[in-house]
Amino acid sequence: MPTTVTAERTVTEMSSTIAHPNTAGHTHGESAGAKSRPYGLIAEFDTPGALMHAAERVKSEGFRYWDACTPFPVHGLDKAMGIKRTILPVIVFFAGAGGTTAAFVLQAFTNSTNWSTHAPDWLPMLDVTGYPFLISGKPLLSLPAFIPVMFELTILFAALTTVFGMFLMNGLPQLYHPLFASRRFARVTNDRFFIVVEARDPKFLRGKTEAFLKSLNPIAVEAIDE
């Protein structure tokens, strides 16, 4: 296998050959022997500044399914790409408020009532009964005593929602990605900056998009197959 590849056609072929063994187990509703569909095009840049300018051009071109990949966070890139802010904080807020409420209801029910709830017949073990128990002469429904638990559940719900919400919204965990097949793309964790335009983008046309990416003065443009 060649270690350095300059001709773009060779790169395309190479990434296809690497991609094949990996995608064999990957279900796309295709038969194993069929030719891979194109994933998209990547353009390589060697400075964050060049990437930023390129990102602005790609954005104004009206692409929707595209991304920028960098070795480290680049300030202002979100703006250049026109990425909207995530709604995760709003979800986390309501999860936290839910934690507060859940903790209060749980404690008020179990510590200060003797209500029973009856589970369906097929779940006899789940009958739950409140157990009013007098502690140091406080009223049964004592908010100050409940607050530490309310606080903890707020944090717990909010933290779990943050982590798993982030995972879900990013489509993680993702064990395989077509870009991993490109040797060129490996330098994204070191010193190179990439723009990826996906083939599923409605504006994606193999030849036209490639010409557009080349007009951004990248070091190289490479086609990636799924």
Added chain:
Amino acid sequence: MSHSHSTSGHVQRLTPLDKTGLGDIGASLQLGLGILGAGCLALGLLIGLNGWMGVSEDFFWRSYLVSFCFVLAISLGGLFFVFVQHLTRAGWSVVVRRPAELLASNLRWIWALWIIPFGWLWFRGKAGLLWPWADPATMKNNNIAEWHLIEKKIGYFSLFGLFDGDFFWARAIAYFAIWAFLAHVFLNRSLRLGATGDRNNIAFMQKFAAPAAILFALSVTFASFDWIMSLSPAWFSTMFGVYFFCGCATAGFAGLILLCVRLQSVGALTHAITTEHYQDMGKLLFAFGMVFWAYIGFSQYMLIWYANVPEETTWFLARQVGGWGPFSLVLLFGHFIIPFIGFISRWPKRMPLVLSLGAIWMLAFAWLDLYWLIMPRIPHDLTQFERFSEAFAEFSDTSTHFFTPINFILLAGMVGLFGFCTLRSCRAYPLVCERDPRLGESLHFENM
């Protein structure tokens, strides 16, 4: 937009005002604040000491202590901000560090507002009006049971046998000396760095920040024990120092935000302080002023509520009877719940106008919090009741006297003097930490 922290790149973002201080700008405002401050303090003293408008002398001294602690808290908050930036070697905050240093530099003169009036109070032998332990004879007469508790710790106040409260005074002088020294060192070294570019100054400040933090923590804790907690000498809470520190952080961060907005409105630091810096200052105000305050306040309350020991619970009971009940709830909602919901989002912290309204709100509640700490007196017979409801009924007509004009006259006096001195510093000193190695980083700072 790569991060070129070259020294030439950020010079254009500083206006001439940033390098020289405000100069003639603000001279008339400074004069106005000085007259307001001195006039209101004089008027307050006249009213309080002559008993005009039905103000008793002990009420006057408590009210004076509230407003003194308020401006002290703003200055201490500024000092806390400064040394924390050095302790963490923060880059983002360099453009707002000088305003914080200038707030803290008020600690170089603020001792006068404590030592002169309270020295005079002691000289007249009337210290017992404010701090009951300073008049043991009256204490013994009024409440012998409480005296037995206080007798055991009287050595904490009077140790050397010179006069009642000699050790208390020695500590007070030590606190003021520590604060003035710390504020002076940080401002002075920062100015020298700007003047000469000698980076040994920043290295020194970073090293000095660690012992400064320890001195600050101990002095603030014990000062709050001495001056505020000992107003009810039988009561004790080890949480109290942290609670007062939290008030300092609230007032300091809110004051810093307002000072930055004010400086920008007269054309200083206009291109240096950006939305990003306001957002971070807003985060600090949110974290310390709202969340941490509630955390500490509740931590102190819950242990006492649960243990239910009379000499501890009376302090809170005195803050639940009569007008103090609604007052405590106003504090809970105004200091925590309302601003917490208001400032939890990103956008209000990124709008200087909204943020400065929040800062004014938090300053108001920092003052209210001090009022709540200092003004209530625990009635001597509060422990005789068997039930909460009986005590509650007996003292249902207790008034907070919050709207008594003397409270606001003294507040205006203190804030006027404080504003006068802060503005004086802003006119005399450069408003940006020039030649700080992280100035470029701070000018280009962006939140993720």
